[in-house]
Amino acid sequence: MISILEVPKKYLNTMAAGISLKELALELKLAPSTVSRALNDSYEISEETKKKVIRMAEKLNYHPNQFARSLRENKSKTIAVIIPERINNFFAQVMDGIEEIAQEQGYHLLVYNTHEDVDREKKIVNLLLNGRADAVVMSVSSQTSDISHLQKLYERGLPLLFFDRICAEIPTTKFITNDYESAYDGTKHLIQQGCKKIAFLMISKELSITKERYRGYLDAINEAGLTAEPTMSLNCCMSEEENIKLISDMLWSDNRPDGIMASVEKLALATYQAVKRTKIRIPEDLKIISFSNTAIAGLLNPSLTTITQPALTIGQECAKLLIGKLTKPKHYDLINQVITIPSKITIRSSTVAE
Amino acid sequence: MISILEVPKKYLNTMAAGISLKELALELKLAPSTVSRALNDSYEISEETKKKVIRMAEKLNYHPNQFARSLRENKSKTIAVIIPERINNFFAQVMDGIEEIAQEQGYHLLVYNTHEDVDREKKIVNLLLNGRADAVVMSVSSQTSDISHLQKLYERGLPLLFFDRICAEIPTTKFITNDYESAYDGTKHLIQQGCKKIAFLMISKELSITKERYRGYLDAINEAGLTAEPTMSLNCCMSEEENIKLISDMLWSDNRPDGIMASVEKLALATYQAVKRTKIRIPEDLKIISFSNTAIAGLLNPSLTTITQPALTIGQECAKLLIGKLTKPKHYDLINQVITIPSKITIRSSTVAE
DNA sequence: TTAAAATACGGAAACGATTGCGAAATAATG
C-alpha cells in the first residue's frame, strides 16, 4: 500500500531527471491543462484543487521545464551581456548593476567576453541570432569598425542596448558617462596644476569614448592657449608590455610630457609601471589623471587622481530599461538617444605637488 | 515577378522574429524532416538538396530555435557559473578561463553573483533546478553552512563542480589551489623576515579555504616555536569600512602584530587603508603577505607580497572536465576528489625591509 | 421553475525542432 505521503515507486528513478507536468497530472488524476492552470494560479481553478496540486508538485519535486515554456511563450527571461573585458573594474561594476535588477525581476544573464576582438564579437552576435536571449546589452570591442553584425542583430528585432562604448549607427538607446566634460575637466585640472605639455593615452581611435574624451582634452588644451602636439596623443594596443614600452619611449624622449590624461585605467597603470623604470617623480615631474573605477586608487604609489564612472548606475539603468521594454513593450521604447550619467573626479596625489 | 534572389514578400514581416524550419521547408517544397536533415548534414540527403537548402536558409536568414532544440534534445549547451563576488580579480580570471574553453566548445555561460549571501545562493540554485543549464560550476558564499540546496542540486543529477571555496560534503570533483602549503610557506616567509607575532585575517571561519589556509598558518607558527594567540586571528566581515576598523583596532592595541597573513586580497587592501591612518611603516613595523590575484600588487605603496592562485588554469580545468562529462559521459567522471593546482608566491616590498 | 450566468475542469492544438519508420525511385546484383 502506498501512502499518500510517499513518492510512488514508478517515479523514483525519473526524479533525478525531473518529473513532467503530464506525469504530475497523471498522479493527481487531473488533466495537464488543469494542473498547469493550478500552478499558475488561474482563476478558473478552485482553491481546493490548487492546494492539492501545489502539495503534490512539491512532494514530487516538480520543476517546469524552461525550454518548453520558452518555446511556447517565445521568451526566455534571459538577457545577453557582451563586454570587451572582464578583468576590469568598470565592466565588473556595470555587470553587478545589471544583475541586481535582473535578479529582482527574475531574469537570467548570459555573459560573453569578446576580449576586444571583433571576430569573437561577430561569432557571439551570430550565436545570439537564434534567440537564446530576449535582449542584448553590449559595449563594443575596441577593434569594431565594421558593424554589419550589429546591424543584423538589430534588424532581428531583439531589443538592443549599448553602454560606454556605443555604436552610433544603430538607432537605439545608449548609456554613457559625460565623456567630453569629464575629459575636459580632467585636462583643465592638469593645466591648473601647471602642466604645459599633456599627453593623451588611448586604446583605439575608433572607439566612441576615445573620440569624445579626446575632444574634451583638445578643447581644454586649446582653450588654455596650449598647443596639442601630435606626438602627445598616444594610440596604445592590447598588450600591456607593449604599452609600457610605448609610454616609456615617450617618457624618455626629449619631448616628454609633464601631464598625462589616460582615457582608460589600464593605461594609467601602464604609465605607473613605465615611470617606475625611470627617475621621473609623480607628481613633481609628471602629473597623471585617469578614467578609472578601481577601489584602490588611494593605495597606489602615489595615489591616483581618477575620473570615476557611475558604473553600477549605468548597469542598473540598462537593465531597468531593457526589462521594462520586455515586460511592458507599450510603456517603454528604446528610442535613438544617448543618456548621459556624469562621472566624478577625485583628486589625489598624482596631480598635486605638495 | 519574384526573382530567386529576392525574399518573398510573405516572409518579410515575420523575418524580424525569425523564420521557422517549417516555413523554410514550405518555401523549398520539401518536408521539414528533409530540411532538418539537410541542415544537419545527414547522409540520407543528396548533396544537391543540401546545397539548395543551405542556400535558401541563408537567404531567408534562418536560425534554428534553440528552445525547440533544447526541449527535444534535453540539453542546452549552457553552463551555469555561480560566484560569490564579481569585483574580484581571482573570480574574474577564473571566469575568463571557463569562458575560454566554453567558447571553444560552443557552450554558453549563465553567470550568477551571490554577493556572499546564502539566501541569494539558495534562490539561484533553486532557479537552476528547472534545467536551464546542463551543468553547474560554483564557489560557495562565505555564509554557506546549510548545504541542503546544494545537496538538492546534486541529487537532481546535474553535473556539479566546485572550485576554490568548495563543499566537501558533496561527492564531486573540486578544484583548488594548495591552500595549506601556500599559507604555510607564506607564514614561514614572514617568520624568516623576523616576524614574531603574526595575525591571520579571514572573512569566514566556515569557508574551506579559510580552514586550510589557517591550518597552514598555524603549523608554520608552531613549527617555528612561536605561539598563535587567539587575538591574532581576526574574523572580518563583508563591510570594507568595518574591516578597516577591526584591523585598525588591532593595529592600535598594545598587543599589535608585526606580521599579517591575509587569506583574501580585500583584507590586505583593508589593512593598507588602516595602516595609512597610523604611523606604522610597512615593512619596517609590519609585514604583510596576502593571497591575491591583482595585477598591480607591484604598484601599491609599498608593493605587496602575494600568493597568486592559478585562476585562469582553475577555470579552464573546470570547464574542460565539465564539458568533457557533458559531451562524453562515458569517458569522463566527476569522481569525489580534490584536484590541487599550486599557487605562486611573489615576494615584494611589503615583507622585506631594505 | 426555468433560463442565464458563473464555476471548474478536460481535450486538443500549438510552439519548432529531431528522428524512427516507411516508401518510392533508382542502382546493383544474379
Added chain:
DNA sequence: CATTATTTCGCAATCGTTTCCGTATTTTAA
C-alpha cells in the same frame, strides 16, 4: 529480366508547456 540494395525523401510522433475552446455542473437571476 527479376530481385535485392541503396539512395532519397515524407509522415508522424515526440519533447513539456500554455491556452483556446468546449462542456458539465452548480449558482444566480428572472
